[in-house]
Amino acid sequence: MKIENPPKFIADCHLGKLTKYLRIMGFDTLYFNTIDDNDLIELANSEDRIILTRDKGLHERTKAPTFYLDAIDNLKQLQELQREFGIKDYSLVPRCIVCNTELQKVQKSDIEAQLPPKVKKYFSEFEICPTCKRIYWHGDHYKRMIATIDSI
Template sequence: MNKTKSLKFIADCHLGKLAKYLRMMGFDTLFFNSIDDDELIALSAQEERIILTRDKLLHENKTSNTFYLHSINHLEQLRELNRAFLIKNKREKPRCILCNVTLKEINKKEILDQLPKKVVKYFDFFEVCSKCGRVYWHGSHFKRMMNTIESI
């Protein structure tokens, strides 16, 4: 884990896919489908978060701490963030891609009734979100996301 101050982000309403990848990398990343720019700026200041945006007007607002993303592609956006903040080297414990809560390891026996039969057969390591209860394992979706992250 990174010993320096952790990076915290707010992804604006057009960056939901990027927010999920940042959460998988362990970055505290807020995302709202809809939020007023003034609320976004206030939350950023209050919680010392960097606003990730493709909105030039928001980025040019001198009262906010923003990072403007040039690309519309989430992979390129990850690369832009890596160039600016070295995010690949600052990864932390994964977070729930829905709730943004740090995942906790859970014993397979505690969640057997929630798992598909093939998952029970082939996987032994599981994590759970303490807020929404979503269970995660390192299946094909996880591996695709990790391959994407590694490619930055």
């Protein structure tokens, strides 16, 4: 499994769901609800990021590195990224789906007070985002996303 030099991405504003998958897989992926094309291109160039886009116009008119996604379906998009970048061959630290920060393992006893009762009862492994303090556990939603990633 590769951990060195994973590609860094910047997803255009139609790719919010794909961004979450890439962050769970540990890829440094920027995403903005709205961003001007020029700012997107400038960020990509200055931070050495690949622009992911479904906008053919943007893909064709910029000299910044872009990757055009043909599919609309998330799994198919991930498969396109697998073919181009081998994303599944990397083993990276998962990132916060909200703010893109690498997650850290956390002891249950340290965060117990913040957990919903059912989560407290049924889950024992947790991760926390050091930036936005969001707590992660491997519930149904997470498992569905992992199942999708596994099936790439």
